[in-house]
Amino acid sequence: MQEFSLEKISENIHYGKTRDYFKEVYSSYTNQNYRSAVVMLWSVAVCDIVFKLQNLIDLYADASAKEILDSVTALQNANSKSSEWELKLIEDVHRKTNLLDTSEYENLRYLQQQRHLSAHPVLNSERELHSPNKETVRSLLRNTLEGLLIKPPFYTQHIMDELLADISETSAALNTRKKVKKYVVSRYLTRTTPAVELNMFRSLWKLVFKLDDDNCEKNRKINLYTLEVLAARNADQLVAFISGDVDYFSNIASTGNPLSHLVYFLSSNSNLFPLLSDDARLKIEHNVSTDEAGKTMGWFIKDNLDAHATDLESWIKSEEHPSFVPDQFNTLLQISDTEEWQECVCKLIATYYTVSLSYDQADKRFQVAIPTHINKFNKDALIYLAQEIEKNGQCHDRGRARQDYEVIKERIDELFNDDFNYDDLPSFKNRVVVAE
Numbered sequence: 001m002q003e004f005s006l007e008k009i010s011e012n013i014h015y016g017k018t019r020d021y022f023k024e025v026y027s028s029y030t031n032q033n034y035r036s037a038v039v040m041l042w043s044v045a046v047c048d049i050v051f052k053l054q055n056l057i058d059l060y061a062d063a064s065a066k067e068i069l070d071s072v073t074a075l076q077n078a079n080s081k082s083s084e085w086e087l088k089l090i091e092d093v094h095r096k097t098n099l100l101d102t103s104e105y106e107n108l109r110y111l112q113q114q115r116h117l118s119a120h121p122v123l124n125s126e127r128e129l130h131s132p133n134k135e136t137v138r139s140l141l142r143n144t145l146e147g148l149l150i151k152p153p154f155y156t157q158h159i160m161d162e163l164l165a166d167i168s169e170t171s172a173a174l175n176t177r178k179k180v181k182k183y184v185v186s187r188y189l190t191r192t193t194p195a196v197e198l199n200m201f202r203s204l205w206k207l208v209f210k211l212d213d214d215n216c217e218k219n220r221k222i223n224l225y226t227l228e229v230l231a232a233r234n235a236d237q238l239v240a241f242i243s244g245d246v247d248y249f250s251n252i253a254s255t256g257n258p259l260s261h262l263v264y265f266l267s268s269n270s271n272l273f274p275l276l277s278d279d280a281r282l283k284i285e286h287n288v289s290t291d292e293a294g295k296t297m298g299w300f301i302k303d304n305l306d307a308h309a310t311d312l313e314s315w316i317k318s319e320e321h322p323s324f325v326p327d328q329f330n331t332l333l334q335i336s337d338t339e340e341w342q343e344c345v346c347k348l349i350a351t352y353y354t355v356s357l358s359y360d361q362a363d364k365r366f367q368v369a370i371p372t373h374i375n376k377f378n379k380d381a382l383i384y385l386a387q388e389i390e391k392n393g394q395c396h397d398r399g400r401a402r403q404d405y406e407v408i409k410e411r412i413d414e415l416f417n418d419d420f421n422y423d424d425l426p427s428f429k430n431r432v433v434v435a436e
Contacts, residue, residue, distance in 0.1 A: 006141050012150040018048045022149065025141070034137045035118040042115035045108060045144050046086050049093055052153035060162045068092045087112060098154045098193045104147035111140050152191045159196060160203050163188055163226070164219070171222045180225040194234060198241050201230040202248070209252045209262040217257065224261055231269055242275045250280035259283060260293040267335055270300035296328050299335060309344040316351050324352055326368055333376070346381035349373050354388035359398040366395075366404050374411045382412055382420075386428050396427040405432045 010026060013019040021044045028037035053069050056062035071092065075085040090112075094105040114132055132140075167174060167184065174180045189197065204227040207216055216223075231238060242249045253259045263284060266273050273281065281301075288298030295315055299308035312332075315322060332345050349369045356362035370385075377385065385408065389395045409432040412420050422429040 004142065006138070006145070009142075009145050009150065013145070014150060014152050015048065015051050018044060018051065018149055021047065022145075029137055029141060032134070034132050034134065037137050038111070038114050038118045038132055038140060041140060041144055042086075042111055045111065045148055046089060048149055049089060049099070052099060053093070053097075055153045060159075062159070062162070064096045068096060098196050099151070100148070104143075107140075107143040107147055111144060114140060154191055154193055154196065159188065159192070160200060163200070164207075164223070167222050167226060168219050171219065174222060174225075177225050177228065180222060181229045184226055184229055189229070189233065194237065197230050197234055198237060201227060201234065201238075201241075202245070204230065205249060206251075209258050209265070212253060212256055212258055220257060220261060224265065227265065228268070231265075238269075238272060239275065242272060246275065246277055249275070250277035252276075252280050252283060254283055255287075259287045260291055263287055263291075263294045264297050264331065266300055267297040267331070273300050292322055293328075295322075296324075297331060297335070305336060305341055305344070309348065312348055313351055316348065317355055321355070321357070324368060326372060329369065329373060333373075339378070342376055343378055343381050346373065346377045347384050350377075350381065350385035350388055354385070354392050354395055356392065356394050359394055362392075362394045362398050363400055363404075366400075370404070371407050374407050377411055379415050382408070382415065386412075386425050389431075390425045390428045393427075396431050401431045408432065 006026060006029075010019065010022050013022055021040075025037050025040045025044055028034075028040060050069070053062075053065040056065040057069070068089065072085040072089050075082070075088060087109075090100065090105060090108050094100045094102070100108070114136070118132060163184075166187070167180070170183065174183055192200075204223055208220055208223045208227055234241075252262055266284070273284070276284070284294075284298070285301050287294035288301055289295070296312070299305055302308045302311065329345065329349055332348070333342065335341065353362065353365045353369045356365050395401065405428075412432075422432075
């Protein structure tokens with residue numbers, strides 16, 4: 001078994017200045033100057049905490065960090081010879097930030113006690129100075145490295161104000177989920193703990209799925225994207241987290257965009273739906289039965305995805321004759337990554353185009369549905385598309401059909417080579433210009 005290396009882990013100390021200071025501590029330890037090592041280690045730990053708080057202030061205007069530093073600065077100014085501010089520093093950091101958990105805080109308190117014994121003329125019964133042994137000092141070094149020095153500065157409870165303002169101001173550049181994830185993880189989530197992230201998730205839940213003022217509406221999409229990032233990073237803890245605060249998470253909007261966005265979110269996080277209260281689930285079920293976005297994405301209230309596909313087909317063929325935007329098909333495809341579901345969605349796309357009621361509508365629906373997704377059609381979906389086109393003159397007799405169907409013919413040739421049977425599809429065959 002490989003021995004834990006203090007020197008190796010010290011290379012991961014977050015701040016270069018702290019790393020340089022720690023070299024003096026480690027030198028004292030290796031030279032068996034254990035009292036000196038403990039005294040210096042406490043000073044390095046205190047300095048590192050100050051560095052982290054100042055970093056949060058400089059980069060993110062963290063209010064709690066500023067409050068802590070202002071408080072200890074006032075104590076220093078009042079009595080420059082007193083070390084009272086050092087203990088207050090670690091107490092406030094433990095109480096008001098997420099930098100130190102309880103065990104890490106207690107380790108630092110023990111380090112401070114050992115520092116006191118080592119730095120002052122505390123004599124034992126034999127009139128000898130206190131001298132910590134090697135094992136004690138090694139333990140202090142390891143605990144301080146792992147519990148503090150190698151960690152980046154973690155955010156305090158004021159992170160949400162900074163995060164919301166930042167992503168709102170940067171929303172023009174953060175115009176895709178991928179960009180939002182990269183930005184939020186790099187700038188914020190690499191410096192947070194799971195507890196902080198869950199609290200961020202809690203705050204965003206209300207902003208996205210409950211509140212409906214102008215500012216919330218303006219930022220709803222980017223806030224949703226951020227919420228999705230947090231949900232994915234903390235998926236293993238969400239069920240217990242929501243179950244422990246059902247009333248809060250069930251306090252959702254009754255109608256409108258907040259509720260539609262919740263249905264969309266639950267389509268990718270269906271395991272959270274049963275956790276909500278009965279009244280919240282009733283709101284969601286009503287949205288799924290009446291709202292176009294809800295009907296599209298609300299598969300999670302059905303028995304299974306096959307039932308949802310059947311309902312969507314009936315809806316598309318119904319007298320409601322719904323109009324889809326391109327994103328609806330994209331989001332449908334995201335519900336599941338199975339080949340079976342992809343085929344189902346492709347057949348729904350084919351149905352949407354082939355129930356067109358006019359040449360003009362067929363022109364528009366073809367552009368919305370077919371070219372973007374034709375590369376996802378398998379053999380069965382292509383046969384279905386061709387058969388449904390054959391049944392509707394508004395599709396195969398329109399002026400743009402011959403040009404539009406080039407993309408279908410290319411996909412047929414790619415998958416079938418020369419084995420596609422056009423014999424029962426004379427109108428479609430004529431439009432794709434099949435050579436005799």
